[in-house]
Amino acid sequence: MRHRAHRFHRPATPRRATSRRPSETTLFSGVYGLVLASALAAALDSPGEADDPGSDALWVLLTALASAAAHGYAHVVAHRLSADGGGARAGLRAMLAEWPVVVAAVPTVALLLTAVPSWWTETRAVNTALVLNTLLLAVWGAWTARGAGRGWTASLRAGITDMLIGLVIIVANALIK
Known part of the structure; x- marks a missing residue:
């Protein structure tokens, strides 16, 4: 009799996407937002200048919002000539889909805001x-x-x-300052 174990053996395959797993766009935008917030915070904290963590936090947040809107709008422009069109509503949805860029900047903004009441220095917050x-x-x-x-x-x-991206920003920050 022939061995039939092969019928019950399933080849290893990647797990299927679940509703709990973020989309590729969410992951892309989240990484982009973390890197953007890090680079901005490092650039805004200049030695020799007076600390202004509230203003810097606002700049990080506004830049994240502007970047999210610009990235979403770039999708609109790229798809403008496609057959699916979509109009203004689709454009607004594309821009709103970039919310992870802003959410990823929130920890940086929050840490900068903790330096406003002088709980610690802006440099330590950054x-x-x-x-x-x-x-x-x-x-x-x-x-x-x-x-x-x-x-x-x-x-x-x-x-x-992925961590190397952050380390590059840390090293660049140390070398520039």
Whole structure:
């Protein structure tokens, strides 16, 4: 009799997307928002200038909003000639779909705002935001790799690779200042 075990063996496949897993757009925009907020916070905290963390927090937030709107509008412009058109309503939806850019900037904005009442210096708030955002990039990279069905080693490698983006900003901040 022939061995039939092969009928019950399922090849390893990546896990299917669930409703709990963020979309590719959400992930893209979230990473973009973290990197944008980190770069802005680092650039706005200039040595020798008076601390103004409230103004810097506002700039980070407004830039995240403007970037989200611009990115959404770029999708509108890119699809303007396509057959699906969509009109103004589709354009507004495309811009609103970029909300993760703004949400990803919120931790940086919040940390800058904690420096307003002099709980700590703006520089410490910025440095903390840079470290936090770098760790968030690492966790997000590893988490998405695991969600895509990769093993722990590959997922950790992905997280470390994503973390390098934040480390580049930290090193650039240290070298420039």
